[in-house]
Amino acid sequence: MTNAAGRFIPALSVAVLALVAVLPWGLPPDGRFVLPLLPFIAIHYWASRHPDRLAEWVPFVAGLAVDVLSNGPLGYWSLIYLVGYMIAVEAHLVTAAGPAGRWFIFLTSLALLVAAAWGIASLYYLELAAWRPFAWAALLAGLAYPVFALILRSLDPDPIRRSNDSLLRGG
Amino acid sequence: MRYVGYDQFRQRRTDFMEPRRRSGGAMLPVLLFLSVALLILSRLDHGYISGVRWQITEIMSPVLRAIMVPLQPLRDAGKSVGSAWSMASELERLRNENQQLKGWEWRARELERKLADLGAAAQTARDTEIGFVTARVIANSSGAFVRSAMVNVGELQKVRAGYPVLSGDGLVGRVVDTGSNAARVLLLTDAQSRIPVYVGPDAVRAVLAGDNGPHPRLEFLAPDQAVTAGDEVATSGIGGVFPRGLRIGTVAEATDRPSVTPHANLDTVEYLSVLFYDSPALELIAPEMGLSGKLQTEQRGHSSAGSQ
Numbered sequence: 001m002t003n004a005a006g007r008f009i010p011a012l013s014v015a016v017l018a019l020v021a022v023l024p025w026g027l028p029p030d031g032r033f034v035l036p037l038l039p040f041i042a043i044h045y046w047a048s049r050h051p052d053r054l055a056e057w058v059p060f061v062a063g064l065a066v067d068v069l070s071n072g073p074l075g076y077w078s079l080i081y082l083v084g085y086m087i088a089v090e091a092h093l094v095t096a097a098g099p100a101g102r103w104f105i106f107l108t109s110l111a112l113l114v115a116a117a118w119g120i121a122s123l124y125y126l127e128l129a130a131w132r133p134f135a136w137a138a139l140l141a142g143l144a145y146p147v148f149a150l151i152l153r154s155l156d157p158d159p160i161r162r163s164n165d166s167l168l169r170g171g
Numbered sequence: 172m173r174y175v176g177y178d179q180f181r182q183r184r185t186d187f188m189e190p191r192r193r194s195g196g197a198m199l200p201v202l203l204f205l206s207v208a209l210l211i212l213s214r215l216d217h218g219y220i221s222g223v224r225w226q227i228t229e230i231m232s233p234v235l236r237a238i239m240v241p242l243q244p245l246r247d248a249g250k251s252v253g254s255a256w257s258m259a260s261e262l263e264r265l266r267n268e269n270q271q272l273k274g275w276e277w278r279a280r281e282l283e284r285k286l287a288d289l290g291a292a293a294q295t296a297r298d299t300e301i302g303f304v305t306a307r308v309i310a311n312s313s314g315a316f317v318r319s320a321m322v323n324v325g326e327l328q329k330v331r332a333g334y335p336v337l338s339g340d341g342l343v344g345r346v347v348d349t350g351s352n353a354a355r356v357l358l359l360t361d362a363q364s365r366i367p368v369y370v371g372p373d374a375v376r377a378v379l380a381g382d383n384g385p386h387p388r389l390e391f392l393a394p395d396q397a398v399t400a401g402d403e404v405a406t407s408g409i410g411g412v413f414p415r416g417l418r419i420g421t422v423a424e425a426t427d428r429p430s431v432t433p434h435a436n437l438d439t440v441e442y443l444s445v446l447f448y449d450s451p452a453l454e455l456i457a458p459e460m461g462l463s464g465k466l467q468t469e470q471r472g473h474s475s476a477g478s479q
Binding site: 019020022023024025026027032055056057060063064065068069070071072073074075076078079082085086120121124125 | 198199202203205206207208209210211212213214224227228231234235238239242246308309310311316317319320321355438439441
């Protein structure tokens with residue numbers, strides 16, 4: 001896979017999920033909070049596996065698009081996605097045993113990110129924001145991660161595979 | 172024969188891992204600073220921000236419309252599942268409601284006849300018909316900050332800021348921003364929404380205030396006036412922004428700040444009607460909505476679009 005394609009697919013997946021996040025799906029108010037976290041799933045997937053293929057401006061622009069189209073405060077989701085990007089790039093250093101381990105790493109990153117999102121929202125309005133919508137969003141995003149990770153893996157031109165040590169050892 | 176040990180064939184994890192990358196390059200601090208700066212400007216409600224936001228929205232609205240076409244089957248499937256899930260209880264509710272409505276139908280006809288007789292006797296002026304255009308929701312807000320929706324009609328379809336917006340079940344909100352082919356609707360559950368209403372058969376006056384939750388609240392109720400759960404809430408027409416008599420919802424809880432359950436399902440609404448209600452009050456609130464020029468009072472050809 002060429003370098004251009006390797007960079008295009010991550011950016012495209014983040015952009016598509018950002019647009020999906022602003023479409024009217026008819027979800028109840030508390031459930032609708034999960035939609036802006038869908039791009040973070042893609043950001044985390046690419047930044048934790050192939051950080052050199054996801055440029056920093058991609059989460060920034062995706063966040064701005066979500067802010068503009070959802071009529072939220074400009075800069076909010078771009079800041080959250082950039083923070084998520086930083087967390088995911090650090091997660092790249094953690095070598096996980098397999099899918100379950102990577103899911104756990106994502107859940108940890110998600111918990112940190114949602115806490116940051118709630119804190120920034122509270123700071124923006126200078127009062128404590130309702131925590132239930134954020135908690136529901138974190139729960140739903142955590143449960144949705146395996147599905148989206150499978151889809152993104154199918155698009156991944158260079159998916160990480162387990163070491164073939166055991167095969168060479170004959171075990 | 173040279174011994175070829177196992178270790179020479181063994182790949183270490185570091186041999187095929189990508190080089191360690193620190194969290195972001197040189198651009199990251201700049202982007203973080205930009206994000207924080209935009210957030211502060213948004214908080215200060217800087218006029219430049221809303222202008223740039225609307226220009227970007229105008230550019231993106233055709234893209235959103237195009238994306239909804241292939242995703243519509245998914246939405247319909249989700250709706251079907253939801254409908255099937257609540258079918259039994261919904262049928263029972265509809266049966267009961269139908270029986271009550273039959274009783275009301277007869278009373279309504281009697282009152283209509285009496286009103287016509289009284290109007291003819293008193294030679295009262297008839298209410299003018301209000302035209303409308305039907306629009307589709309192409310985006311809605313998903314966060315804790317606003318409750319708004321974007322529709323696919325704008326200035327080219329003669330939509331203006333301040334126009335009321337209804338669904339088939341009742342009032343949804345009002346238009347607050349317009350572009351050429353898109354408009355933003357502030358929902359009645361938004362924290363900035365304030366609608367003068369009357370409540371119940373005694374027409375108790377109040378203001379319906381949104382709080383970004385699903386149930387807006389009644390405020391400025393007179394201390395000696397009380398409302399009961401189940402009372403109907405409708406626009407009072409005071410202030411002139413909304414015409415009188417638009418259905419909104421029913422009182423859910425009769426507390427010191429009663430909450431209202433809107434008739435319209437603001438989460439699943441797909442098609443909306445924008446009323447061409449050219450109220451004189453729009454002239455007074457035009458500066459804050461960015462309207463330029465004096466309100467035109469002559470006919471704008473709205474009656475051809477339909478009537479309420």
